[in-house]
Amino acid sequence: MENLFFQLATVLVLASVFGIIARLLKQPLIVAYIFTGIVISIFAVFKSFDKTFLDVLANFGIAFLLFLVGVELKIEDLKYVGKAAILTGLGQIFFTAFVGFVIISALGFAPVPAIYIATALTFSSTVIIVKLLSEKHDLQSLYGKIAVGFLLVQDFVAILALMFLSGFALGKVPDISGIILIFIKGAILFGATYIASKTLLKYLFRLTSASVELLFVSAIAWAFLMSALAQRIGFSIAIGAFLAGLSIATSPYRIQISARVKPLRDFFIVIFFILLGASMSVGASGVNVVHIIILSAFILIGNPLIVLAIMLPLGYRNRTAFFASVTVAQISEFSLILMAVGQGLGHLTTEMVSLVAGVGIVTITLSSYLILYGDKVYRFIEHPFSKLFPEKAHDPYVIHKDLLKDHVVLIGAEQMGSDILNFLKGKIKDKEQIVVVDFNPEIINSLRAAGFNAVFGDISDPEVLEELEVGRAKLIIITDPDIADSALLIKFAKEKNYRGPFVVTSYWLHDAIKLYEMGADYVVVPETIGGRHVSRVLAENWEDLGKIKKAKSKHFEELLQHKIF
Helix, strand or coil: CHHHHHHHHHHHHHHHHHHHHHHHCCCCHHHHHHHHHHHHHHCCCCCCCCCHHHHHHHHHHHHHHHHHHHHCCCHHHHCCCHHHHHHHHHHHHHHHHHHHHHHHHHCCCCHHHHHHHHHHCCCCCHHHHHHHHHHCCCCCCHHHHHHHHHHHHHHHHHHHHHHHHCCCCCCCCCCHHHHHHHHHHHHHHHHHHHHHHHCHHHHHHHHHCCCHHHHHHHHHHHHHHHHHHHHHCCCCHHHHHHHHHHCCCCCCCHHHHHHHHHHHHHHHHHHHHHHHHHHHHHHHHHCCHHHHHHHHHHHHHHHHHHHHHHHHHHCCCHHHHHHHHHHHCCCCHHHHHHHHHHHHCCCCCHHHHHHHHHHHHHHHHHHHHHHHCHHHHHHHHHHHHHHHCCCCCCCCCCCCHHHCCCCEEEECCCCHHHHHHHHHHHHCCCHHHEEEEECCHHHHHHHHHCCCEEEECCCCCHHHHHHCCHHHCCEEEECCCCHHHHHHHHHHHHHCCCCCCEEEECCCHHHHHHHHHHCCCEEECHHHHHHHHHHHHHHHHCCCCHHHHHCHHHHHHHHHHHCCC
16 A cells, blocks of 8 residues: 555656646646656556556546536537537537548548547547636637637537447447437436436535535535446446536536535546556557648648638638637547547557547647637738638628717626616717627627617727727727736727727736736726725615615616616
């Protein structure tokens, strides 16, 4: 036991060292963990090491990963970009799988391995993309929302594929009746999960929510119970964990549960990727490097082209389509899990798993730089890109923009923006002189129907900024608390000789100070204002605190009236 803990400690120290190096190189940590496994295997760090213990930990990692995927699954993310996300997600999966199968078959692989590898190449990493977009502050941009939308579609397909495969016996492909039985058992499992989410879990989490620790233990107990049930009826524990998470996705306690489970996932999934790297090096001698290069080139070039071919006909501008397309230029952790499952079922060899892992390392490494420095890349290729993909004529972002003068630009019309808009429409008779930029299509449609000059888009898009005629505006108001967006608009407006005031928003005091230094004239910090407002409410009702309860219904009605869509 002492030797086992020493070996585990050594593995984690190596992973930490390579992780630090990866962060300095702006690489996802998954690359560092796989590389740790490769180093351990190549240098035979643990010749007598029993992998059984790490295999158990790795399985926990996969289970916790899928549990959190279920917990954090937000169907509403498809609400605003549903058509684009579904068509792009399913279209990309179909064409990547088809073209990939043709390429892989041409490389000499048998049909079953070719199907596995082609399917694995269709998935892009939601975890990596969301993290990179967050670092760029592009998660709320138009292309960011579309990318997250079709990644969500990919996750659904990946889960279904894993669920389907987990019903196979070792090395055996089921007949039609066996496939039907898999779907029947899957439907029963889904149904049981849905019923539990509406009945048992409501009472369970309500009873345990008084203690965060007890809530956490109850959630883990539910995940283990569902995993055991899934395994008992022929599925994998990972599928049971996903369904357990999915049943919590609509729970009001999901945020607390997610926050407590993430450290467990992060630890155990490290072990999975380290073992994957170790197994990759074992089969590396049988992997053709040319195959890795060909498939990596297909993912890095072919996948973005497929997304472009789908998005451009849908009417998206070149810039939006390009930035969304580069997010699929790598494979996913689901790809590696799928290959591991296939190997466990006896359908794949170690060399095949190593091939996909090699493609993963190459594509994840290169695509990370492609996403982080996408703005520079696009500026470099913008001219030839527009020649290759001539942009179709689009409806103008802004109506009668040539008539705009002394107008007001409002960024964000929901919540805080709706109050500001109500004030502005009482001061400005011509509603077309109020230019509102928002990403919510329901808000945009409502505003346009009311006669406002509403723009669907985000201010990180230079085309949108050019349409706002900020040089002739008299007031710019930004309710988006993203400091990067505010800084971009302030800089752009100054370059256009804007002379009016900037009223901006910031969540944090230190960001508010930075915005003042950038040239903002008034920065709204909601938390500071909220504290003052609560103090005022308490002062007004201190002698009779019961009045606060009596004001509840009135305030509730006011909040409902603030909704503008």
